[in-house]
Amino acid sequence: MAKVVAATGNEAVADALRQVNPDVSSAYPITPATDIMQRFTSFVSNGKVKTEMILVESEHSAMSGCIGASAAGGRVMTATSSQGLALMWEELFIASGTRLPIVMALVNRALSAPLNIHGDHSDGMGARDCGWIQLWSENGQEAYDNTIQAFRIAEHMDIRLPAMVCLDGFIISHSIERIEYLDDAAVKNFVREFRQLYPLLDMEHPVSYGPLILPDYYMEFRRAQAEVMTKVPKVVLDVAKDFEKISGRKYGLFETYRLDDAEVALVILNSAAGTSKDVIDSFREKGIKAGLLKPRLYRPFPYEEVGNALKNLKAVCVLDRADAFGGSYGPMFADIAASLYPYRERPLLINKIYGLGGRDYMPSHAELVLNELVEIAKTGKAKTLKEYIGVRE
Protein backbone atom coordinates (compact mmCIF):
# COMPACT_ATOMS: atom_id res chain seq x y z
CA MET A 1 0.00 0.00 0.00
CA ALA A 2 1.22 3.47 -0.86
CA LYS A 3 1.86 5.75 2.07
CA VAL A 4 1.08 9.48 2.19
CA VAL A 5 3.69 11.46 4.09
CA ALA A 6 4.67 15.04 4.79
CA ALA A 7 8.27 15.22 3.61
CA THR A 8 10.85 17.58 2.11
CA GLY A 9 12.12 17.04 -1.43
CA ASN A 10 15.46 15.83 -0.08
CA GLU A 11 13.77 13.44 2.32
CA ALA A 12 11.68 12.00 -0.53
CA VAL A 13 14.75 11.50 -2.74
CA ALA A 14 16.64 9.87 0.15
CA ASP A 15 13.69 7.53 0.75
CA ALA A 16 13.53 6.66 -2.95
CA LEU A 17 17.23 5.79 -2.81
CA ARG A 18 16.65 3.68 0.31
CA GLN A 19 13.94 1.77 -1.53
CA VAL A 20 16.19 1.25 -4.57
CA ASN A 21 18.97 0.07 -2.22
CA PRO A 22 21.95 0.67 -4.55
CA ASP A 23 25.13 -1.40 -4.20
CA VAL A 24 27.47 1.56 -3.83
CA SER A 25 27.27 5.26 -3.15
CA SER A 26 30.19 7.65 -3.21
CA ALA A 27 29.41 11.19 -2.10
CA TYR A 28 30.59 14.47 -0.64
CA PRO A 29 28.33 16.95 1.16
CA ILE A 30 27.27 20.28 -0.36
CA THR A 31 24.33 22.55 0.40
CA PRO A 32 21.49 22.00 -0.43
CA ALA A 33 22.08 18.34 -1.46
CA THR A 34 23.84 17.44 1.83
CA ASP A 35 20.58 16.46 3.46
CA ILE A 36 19.97 13.65 0.93
CA MET A 37 23.25 11.92 1.70
CA GLN A 38 23.00 12.71 5.42
CA ARG A 39 19.71 10.84 5.53
CA PHE A 40 21.02 8.10 3.27
CA THR A 41 24.15 7.51 5.38
CA SER A 42 21.82 7.08 8.37
CA PHE A 43 20.02 4.36 6.42
CA VAL A 44 23.42 2.74 5.83
CA SER A 45 24.40 2.99 9.51
CA ASN A 46 21.03 1.65 10.65
CA GLY A 47 21.15 -1.30 8.30
CA LYS A 48 18.13 -0.13 6.27
CA VAL A 49 20.16 -0.55 3.06
CA LYS A 50 23.02 -2.82 2.06
CA THR A 51 24.83 -0.02 0.23
CA GLU A 52 28.61 0.28 0.48
CA MET A 53 28.99 3.96 1.40
CA ILE A 54 32.23 5.65 0.33
CA LEU A 55 32.84 9.01 1.99
CA VAL A 56 35.37 10.92 -0.08
CA GLU A 57 37.29 14.18 0.09
CA SER A 58 35.73 16.00 -2.86
CA GLU A 59 33.08 15.71 -5.55
CA HIS A 60 35.81 14.94 -8.07
CA SER A 61 36.51 11.83 -6.02
CA ALA A 62 32.81 11.20 -5.41
CA MET A 63 32.11 10.83 -9.13
CA SER A 64 35.38 8.93 -9.64
CA GLY A 65 34.25 6.48 -6.96
CA CYS A 66 30.89 6.12 -8.69
CA ILE A 67 32.59 5.44 -12.02
CA GLY A 68 34.83 2.75 -10.54
CA ALA A 69 32.00 1.09 -8.66
CA SER A 70 29.71 1.18 -11.67
CA ALA A 71 32.36 -0.31 -13.96
CA ALA A 72 33.01 -2.96 -11.33
CA GLY A 73 29.39 -4.04 -11.68
CA GLY A 74 27.42 -2.19 -9.01
CA ARG A 75 24.26 -0.14 -9.10
CA VAL A 76 25.53 3.28 -8.07
CA MET A 77 24.11 6.63 -7.02
CA THR A 78 25.22 9.96 -5.60
CA ALA A 79 23.91 13.49 -5.01
CA THR A 80 25.34 16.97 -5.39
CA SER A 81 24.68 20.65 -6.10
CA SER A 82 26.30 23.64 -7.80
CA GLN A 83 30.08 23.79 -7.15
CA GLY A 84 30.01 20.07 -6.42
CA LEU A 85 28.71 19.36 -9.91
CA ALA A 86 31.25 21.79 -11.32
CA LEU A 87 34.05 19.89 -9.61
CA MET A 88 32.72 16.65 -11.11
CA TRP A 89 32.94 18.14 -14.61
CA GLU A 90 35.56 15.85 -16.17
CA GLU A 91 34.10 12.76 -14.52
CA LEU A 92 30.63 13.55 -15.88
CA PHE A 93 31.94 13.05 -19.40
CA ILE A 94 33.86 9.93 -18.42
CA ALA A 95 30.73 8.40 -16.86
CA SER A 96 28.64 9.04 -19.99
CA GLY A 97 31.37 8.19 -22.51
CA THR A 98 32.01 4.93 -20.67
CA ARG A 99 28.25 4.28 -20.66
CA LEU A 100 27.91 3.83 -16.92
CA PRO A 101 24.31 4.07 -15.63
CA ILE A 102 25.02 6.11 -12.49
CA VAL A 103 22.04 7.96 -11.00
CA MET A 104 22.61 11.36 -9.40
CA ALA A 105 20.25 13.70 -7.61
CA LEU A 106 21.15 17.26 -8.56
CA VAL A 107 19.66 19.73 -6.12
CA ASN A 108 19.85 22.83 -8.30
CA ARG A 109 21.79 25.72 -6.82
CA ALA A 110 23.39 28.86 -8.23
CA LEU A 111 27.05 28.78 -9.21
CA SER A 112 29.67 31.06 -7.66
CA ALA A 113 30.72 33.87 -7.89
CA PRO A 114 29.22 35.64 -6.09
CA LEU A 115 28.81 32.79 -3.62
CA ASN A 116 25.18 31.82 -3.18
CA ILE A 117 23.60 28.65 -1.82
CA HIS A 118 20.07 29.08 -3.16
CA GLY A 119 18.20 27.59 -6.05
CA ASP A 120 18.71 28.33 -9.69
CA HIS A 121 19.49 26.20 -12.72
CA SER A 122 22.97 27.35 -13.65
CA ASP A 123 24.54 24.10 -12.39
CA GLY A 124 22.29 21.71 -14.31
CA MET A 125 22.25 23.89 -17.41
CA GLY A 126 26.03 24.10 -17.38
CA ALA A 127 26.16 20.29 -17.48
CA ARG A 128 23.34 19.80 -19.97
CA ASP A 129 25.59 18.66 -22.81
CA CYS A 130 27.82 16.28 -20.86
CA GLY A 131 26.06 13.16 -22.15
CA TRP A 132 23.91 12.53 -19.10
CA ILE A 133 20.16 12.06 -19.21
CA GLN A 134 18.44 14.90 -17.34
CA LEU A 135 15.03 14.63 -15.70
CA TRP A 136 13.70 17.82 -14.09
CA SER A 137 11.18 17.81 -11.25
CA GLU A 138 8.55 20.37 -10.25
CA ASN A 139 8.05 19.22 -6.67
CA GLY A 140 8.98 16.62 -4.08
CA GLN A 141 6.61 14.05 -5.57
CA GLU A 142 8.16 14.37 -9.01
CA ALA A 143 11.67 14.26 -7.54
CA TYR A 144 10.76 11.02 -5.75
CA ASP A 145 9.09 9.51 -8.83
CA ASN A 146 11.87 10.63 -11.20
CA THR A 147 14.56 9.18 -8.93
CA ILE A 148 12.95 5.75 -9.06
CA GLN A 149 12.34 5.92 -12.81
CA ALA A 150 15.88 7.22 -13.46
CA PHE A 151 17.36 3.84 -12.47
CA ARG A 152 15.20 1.97 -14.96
CA ILE A 153 15.93 4.48 -17.74
CA ALA A 154 19.69 4.69 -17.14
CA GLU A 155 20.08 0.92 -16.72
CA HIS A 156 17.95 -0.05 -19.74
CA MET A 157 20.05 -2.33 -21.95
CA ASP A 158 19.46 -0.08 -24.99
CA ILE A 159 20.64 2.99 -23.06
CA ARG A 160 23.28 2.44 -20.36
CA LEU A 161 23.85 6.13 -19.70
CA PRO A 162 24.09 8.08 -16.45
CA ALA A 163 21.07 10.11 -15.41
CA MET A 164 20.63 13.14 -13.18
CA VAL A 165 17.40 14.05 -11.45
CA CYS A 166 17.08 17.80 -10.93
CA LEU A 167 15.06 19.50 -8.22
CA ASP A 168 15.11 23.11 -7.03
CA GLY A 169 17.41 23.84 -4.10
CA PHE A 170 15.59 24.88 -0.90
CA ILE A 171 12.31 25.69 -2.70
CA ILE A 172 11.77 21.94 -3.13
CA SER A 173 14.68 20.30 -1.33
CA HIS A 174 13.86 21.87 2.04
CA SER A 175 10.10 22.49 1.83
CA ILE A 176 7.65 20.01 3.27
CA GLU A 177 4.92 18.77 0.95
CA ARG A 178 2.38 16.01 0.76
CA ILE A 179 4.11 13.13 -0.99
CA GLU A 180 2.93 9.62 -1.80
CA TYR A 181 5.52 6.92 -1.21
CA LEU A 182 5.31 3.56 -2.92
CA ASP A 183 5.79 0.33 -1.03
CA ASP A 184 9.39 -0.76 -0.59
CA ALA A 185 8.55 -4.02 -2.33
CA ALA A 186 6.87 -2.23 -5.25
CA VAL A 187 9.98 -0.09 -5.84
CA LYS A 188 12.28 -3.08 -5.52
CA ASN A 189 10.18 -4.95 -8.04
CA PHE A 190 10.01 -1.92 -10.34
CA VAL A 191 13.77 -1.25 -10.53
CA ARG A 192 14.57 -4.97 -10.84
CA GLU A 193 17.96 -6.59 -10.44
CA PHE A 194 20.85 -4.62 -11.90
CA ARG A 195 23.21 -6.30 -14.31
CA GLN A 196 26.30 -4.52 -15.59
CA LEU A 197 27.12 -5.11 -19.25
CA TYR A 198 30.87 -5.58 -18.74
CA PRO A 199 31.57 -5.91 -15.00
CA LEU A 200 35.23 -5.46 -14.12
CA LEU A 201 34.79 -7.95 -11.31
CA ASP A 202 33.77 -10.76 -13.66
CA MET A 203 37.04 -12.70 -13.50
CA GLU A 204 35.87 -15.16 -16.15
CA HIS A 205 35.58 -12.37 -18.71
CA PRO A 206 38.39 -9.87 -18.17
CA VAL A 207 37.80 -6.39 -19.62
CA SER A 208 39.66 -3.10 -19.71
CA TYR A 209 38.00 0.27 -19.15
CA GLY A 210 39.19 3.65 -20.36
CA PRO A 211 41.48 2.88 -23.31
CA LEU A 212 43.10 5.61 -25.39
CA ILE A 213 41.03 6.10 -28.54
CA LEU A 214 42.90 8.00 -31.25
CA PRO A 215 41.57 9.90 -34.30
CA ASP A 216 41.03 6.62 -36.20
CA TYR A 217 38.19 5.59 -33.82
CA TYR A 218 37.14 8.50 -31.57
CA MET A 219 34.41 9.73 -33.93
CA GLU A 220 32.87 6.27 -34.21
CA PHE A 221 32.47 6.10 -30.40
CA ARG A 222 30.93 9.58 -30.32
CA ARG A 223 28.59 8.74 -33.18
CA ALA A 224 27.48 5.59 -31.32
CA GLN A 225 26.89 7.66 -28.17
CA ALA A 226 24.78 10.17 -30.12
CA GLU A 227 22.70 7.27 -31.43
CA VAL A 228 22.01 6.01 -27.91
CA MET A 229 20.62 9.43 -26.99
CA THR A 230 18.01 9.10 -29.74
CA LYS A 231 16.71 5.93 -28.08
CA VAL A 232 16.18 7.58 -24.68
CA PRO A 233 12.74 9.22 -25.22
CA LYS A 234 11.05 5.91 -26.07
CA VAL A 235 12.54 4.25 -22.99
CA VAL A 236 11.48 7.21 -20.83
CA LEU A 237 7.89 6.80 -22.07
CA ASP A 238 7.92 3.00 -21.61
CA VAL A 239 9.26 3.33 -18.08
CA ALA A 240 6.65 6.03 -17.35
CA LYS A 241 3.90 3.64 -18.48
CA ASP A 242 5.16 0.94 -16.12
CA PHE A 243 5.48 3.50 -13.35
CA GLU A 244 1.89 4.63 -13.85
CA LYS A 245 0.76 1.05 -13.23
CA ILE A 246 2.25 1.02 -9.75
CA SER A 247 1.70 4.67 -8.81
CA GLY A 248 -1.27 5.93 -10.79
CA ARG A 249 0.83 8.97 -11.73
CA LYS A 250 1.36 9.84 -15.40
CA TYR A 251 4.63 11.11 -16.83
CA GLY A 252 5.67 12.12 -20.31
CA LEU A 253 8.66 13.77 -21.97
CA PHE A 254 7.18 17.10 -20.83
CA GLU A 255 4.00 18.28 -19.20
CA THR A 256 1.49 20.49 -20.95
CA TYR A 257 -0.95 22.54 -18.92
CA ARG A 258 -4.05 23.96 -20.69
CA LEU A 259 -1.92 24.14 -23.82
CA ASP A 260 -4.13 22.42 -26.42
CA ASP A 261 -6.16 25.44 -27.51
CA ALA A 262 -3.79 28.07 -26.07
CA GLU A 263 -2.64 31.15 -27.99
CA VAL A 264 0.03 32.28 -25.54
CA ALA A 265 2.19 30.08 -23.33
CA LEU A 266 5.01 29.96 -20.86
CA VAL A 267 7.79 27.39 -21.07
CA ILE A 268 9.27 26.96 -17.63
CA LEU A 269 11.08 24.29 -15.61
CA ASN A 270 10.67 22.91 -12.12
CA SER A 271 9.08 24.61 -9.12
CA ALA A 272 8.27 27.89 -10.91
CA ALA A 273 6.00 25.91 -13.24
CA GLY A 274 3.76 25.22 -10.25
CA THR A 275 3.49 28.92 -9.44
CA SER A 276 2.77 29.67 -13.10
CA LYS A 277 -0.07 27.15 -13.39
CA ASP A 278 -2.15 29.10 -10.86
CA VAL A 279 -1.65 32.25 -12.90
CA ILE A 280 -2.58 30.40 -16.10
CA ASP A 281 -5.84 29.43 -14.36
CA SER A 282 -6.60 33.03 -13.47
CA PHE A 283 -5.95 34.13 -17.07
CA ARG A 284 -8.21 31.36 -18.35
CA GLU A 285 -10.94 32.65 -15.99
CA LYS A 286 -10.59 36.02 -17.71
CA GLY A 287 -11.11 34.28 -21.05
CA ILE A 288 -7.48 34.49 -22.15
CA LYS A 289 -6.22 31.35 -23.85
CA ALA A 290 -3.04 30.83 -21.86
CA GLY A 291 -1.12 27.59 -21.38
CA LEU A 292 2.16 26.17 -20.15
CA LEU A 293 4.79 23.64 -21.18
CA LYS A 294 7.12 22.21 -18.55
CA PRO A 295 10.01 20.12 -19.88
CA ARG A 296 10.76 16.95 -17.92
CA LEU A 297 13.27 15.09 -20.10
CA TYR A 298 15.68 17.94 -20.81
CA ARG A 299 18.55 15.82 -22.15
CA PRO A 300 18.10 14.38 -24.65
CA PHE A 301 15.79 17.26 -25.51
CA PRO A 302 12.65 16.07 -27.34
CA TYR A 303 12.90 18.75 -30.04
CA GLU A 304 10.32 17.27 -32.39
CA GLU A 305 7.66 16.70 -29.76
CA VAL A 306 8.18 20.09 -28.12
CA GLY A 307 8.13 21.89 -31.47
CA ASN A 308 4.93 20.10 -32.37
CA ALA A 309 3.29 21.07 -29.08
CA LEU A 310 4.19 24.77 -29.46
CA LYS A 311 4.03 25.42 -33.20
CA ASN A 312 0.42 26.63 -33.35
CA LEU A 313 0.73 29.22 -30.58
CA LYS A 314 0.91 32.95 -31.29
CA ALA A 315 3.43 33.97 -28.66
CA VAL A 316 5.60 32.01 -26.23
CA CYS A 317 7.90 33.11 -23.43
CA VAL A 318 10.73 30.83 -22.37
CA LEU A 319 11.63 31.54 -18.75
CA ASP A 320 15.19 30.58 -17.89
CA ARG A 321 16.44 30.27 -14.32
CA ALA A 322 20.01 30.53 -15.65
CA ASP A 323 21.72 32.77 -18.14
CA ALA A 324 24.17 31.71 -20.82
CA PHE A 325 26.60 34.58 -20.72
CA GLY A 326 27.54 35.80 -24.13
CA GLY A 327 25.12 33.32 -25.69
CA SER A 328 22.55 36.09 -26.10
CA TYR A 329 19.68 33.97 -24.73
CA GLY A 330 19.10 31.68 -21.77
CA PRO A 331 19.93 28.01 -22.35
CA MET A 332 16.35 26.74 -22.56
CA PHE A 333 15.39 29.51 -24.98
CA ALA A 334 17.97 28.22 -27.44
CA ASP A 335 16.48 24.72 -27.23
CA ILE A 336 12.91 25.91 -27.67
CA ALA A 337 13.93 28.12 -30.59
CA ALA A 338 15.66 25.14 -32.21
CA SER A 339 12.49 23.03 -31.70
CA LEU A 340 10.41 25.60 -33.59
CA TYR A 341 12.92 26.44 -36.30
CA PRO A 342 11.74 23.75 -38.78
CA TYR A 343 8.25 25.31 -38.95
CA ARG A 344 7.49 28.11 -41.39
CA GLU A 345 4.57 29.22 -39.19
CA ARG A 346 5.64 29.49 -35.59
CA PRO A 347 4.99 31.60 -32.50
CA LEU A 348 6.95 34.73 -31.65
CA LEU A 349 9.40 33.84 -28.94
CA ILE A 350 10.68 35.94 -26.07
CA ASN A 351 13.05 35.08 -23.25
CA LYS A 352 13.01 36.14 -19.59
CA ILE A 353 15.72 35.39 -17.07
CA TYR A 354 14.23 35.01 -13.58
CA GLY A 355 14.89 33.70 -10.10
CA LEU A 356 18.70 33.63 -10.11
CA GLY A 357 20.37 32.75 -6.81
CA GLY A 358 17.03 31.87 -5.22
CA ARG A 359 15.29 35.18 -6.04
CA ASP A 360 11.56 34.54 -5.58
CA TYR A 361 9.46 33.95 -8.66
CA MET A 362 6.11 35.50 -7.83
CA PRO A 363 2.68 35.09 -9.48
CA SER A 364 2.99 38.78 -10.41
CA HIS A 365 6.01 37.88 -12.60
CA ALA A 366 3.97 35.30 -14.51
CA GLU A 367 1.14 37.85 -14.88
CA LEU A 368 3.50 40.45 -16.26
CA VAL A 369 4.91 38.00 -18.80
CA LEU A 370 1.50 36.67 -19.86
CA ASN A 371 0.18 40.21 -20.36
CA GLU A 372 3.17 40.97 -22.54
CA LEU A 373 2.51 37.78 -24.55
CA VAL A 374 -1.14 38.77 -25.06
CA GLU A 375 0.07 42.12 -26.43
CA ILE A 376 2.61 40.42 -28.70
CA ALA A 377 -0.07 38.02 -29.98
CA LYS A 378 -2.28 41.02 -30.77
CA THR A 379 0.32 43.21 -32.49
CA GLY A 380 2.63 40.56 -33.88
CA LYS A 381 5.57 42.49 -32.51
CA ALA A 382 7.90 41.80 -29.60
CA LYS A 383 9.58 44.82 -28.02
CA THR A 384 12.36 43.09 -26.13
CA LEU A 385 13.51 39.60 -27.00
CA LYS A 386 15.45 38.94 -23.84
CA GLU A 387 15.37 40.61 -20.44
CA TYR A 388 15.83 39.97 -16.74
CA ILE A 389 12.69 40.11 -14.62
CA GLY A 390 12.42 40.61 -10.86
CA VAL A 391 15.65 42.60 -10.83
CA ARG A 392 16.22 46.13 -9.45
CA GLU A 393 17.30 48.79 -11.93
Add this chain to the structure above:
Amino acid sequence: MKLKGWKEVTPGAVVTEGGSALKFKTGSWRAFRPRWIEENCIQCLFCWIYCPDMAVKVKDGKMTEFDYDYCKGCGICALECPGKKGNKAIIMEEEGK
Protein backbone atom coordinates in the same frame (compact mmCIF):
# COMPACT_ATOMS: atom_id res chain seq x y z
CA MET B 1 42.98 -4.62 -40.21
CA LYS B 2 39.62 -3.26 -41.49
CA LEU B 3 38.43 -0.39 -39.34
CA LYS B 4 35.02 -0.86 -37.69
CA GLY B 5 32.05 1.42 -38.31
CA TRP B 6 30.20 3.20 -35.48
CA LYS B 7 27.55 0.48 -35.27
CA GLU B 8 30.20 -2.12 -34.51
CA VAL B 9 32.20 -0.49 -31.71
CA THR B 10 31.80 -1.72 -28.11
CA PRO B 11 29.64 0.48 -25.87
CA GLY B 12 31.76 2.76 -23.71
CA ALA B 13 34.98 1.78 -25.50
CA VAL B 14 35.33 -1.19 -23.16
CA VAL B 15 38.00 -3.63 -24.30
CA THR B 16 36.41 -7.05 -23.95
CA GLU B 17 39.39 -9.11 -25.01
CA GLY B 18 42.29 -9.97 -22.71
CA GLY B 19 45.87 -9.38 -23.86
CA SER B 20 44.86 -7.27 -26.84
CA ALA B 21 47.84 -4.95 -26.29
CA LEU B 22 49.72 -7.56 -28.33
CA LYS B 23 48.00 -6.16 -31.42
CA PHE B 24 49.23 -2.63 -30.90
CA LYS B 25 52.86 -1.97 -31.65
CA THR B 26 53.90 1.19 -29.86
CA GLY B 27 57.64 1.20 -30.46
CA SER B 28 57.40 4.24 -32.75
CA TRP B 29 56.53 6.44 -29.75
CA ARG B 30 60.04 6.01 -28.34
CA ALA B 31 62.52 8.86 -27.95
CA PHE B 32 64.96 6.92 -25.75
CA ARG B 33 65.97 3.34 -26.32
CA PRO B 34 67.03 0.91 -23.60
CA ARG B 35 70.30 -0.92 -24.27
CA TRP B 36 71.00 -4.19 -22.43
CA ILE B 37 74.59 -4.73 -21.27
CA GLU B 38 74.65 -8.46 -20.66
CA GLU B 39 77.88 -8.60 -18.66
CA ASN B 40 76.36 -6.36 -15.97
CA CYS B 41 73.12 -8.37 -15.76
CA ILE B 42 72.47 -10.50 -12.65
CA GLN B 43 69.18 -11.87 -14.09
CA CYS B 44 67.06 -10.46 -11.28
CA LEU B 45 64.24 -9.87 -13.82
CA PHE B 46 63.30 -6.55 -12.26
CA CYS B 47 63.12 -5.16 -15.82
CA TRP B 48 60.58 -7.82 -16.76
CA ILE B 49 58.49 -7.22 -13.65
CA TYR B 50 58.49 -3.45 -13.95
CA CYS B 51 58.01 -3.14 -17.73
CA PRO B 52 54.47 -1.73 -18.17
CA ASP B 53 54.21 -3.35 -21.60
CA MET B 54 55.81 -6.57 -22.85
CA ALA B 55 59.15 -5.26 -24.10
CA VAL B 56 61.38 -7.57 -22.05
CA LYS B 57 61.73 -11.01 -23.59
CA VAL B 58 62.41 -13.81 -21.13
CA LYS B 59 63.36 -17.36 -22.06
CA ASP B 60 64.01 -20.19 -19.59
CA GLY B 61 63.80 -17.71 -16.68
CA LYS B 62 66.37 -15.36 -18.16
CA MET B 63 66.27 -11.93 -19.79
CA THR B 64 67.31 -12.44 -23.41
CA GLU B 65 66.56 -9.20 -25.26
CA PHE B 66 64.25 -6.20 -25.66
CA ASP B 67 61.28 -6.38 -27.99
CA TYR B 68 61.39 -2.89 -29.47
CA ASP B 69 57.93 -3.27 -31.06
CA TYR B 70 56.42 -2.71 -27.62
CA CYS B 71 59.01 -0.48 -25.91
CA LYS B 72 57.90 3.15 -25.58
CA GLY B 73 61.21 4.10 -23.99
CA CYS B 74 59.77 4.97 -20.57
CA GLY B 75 63.04 4.07 -18.87
CA ILE B 76 61.53 2.29 -15.87
CA CYS B 77 63.64 -0.82 -16.55
CA ALA B 78 66.86 1.24 -16.54
CA LEU B 79 65.82 3.02 -13.34
CA GLU B 80 64.99 -0.21 -11.51
CA CYS B 81 67.99 -2.19 -12.81
CA PRO B 82 70.38 -2.87 -9.86
CA GLY B 83 73.20 -3.89 -12.23
CA LYS B 84 76.33 -5.50 -10.99
CA LYS B 85 78.81 -3.77 -8.66
CA GLY B 86 77.36 -0.35 -9.42
CA ASN B 87 77.30 -0.85 -13.18
CA LYS B 88 73.80 -0.75 -14.75
CA ALA B 89 72.85 -3.57 -17.09
CA ILE B 90 70.28 -1.31 -18.81
CA ILE B 91 71.03 2.21 -19.99
CA MET B 92 68.86 4.62 -21.98
CA GLU B 93 70.22 6.04 -25.21
CA GLU B 94 68.70 8.73 -27.37
CA GLU B 95 67.10 7.33 -30.53
CA GLY B 96 68.83 8.18 -33.78
CA LYS B 97 72.23 8.64 -32.24
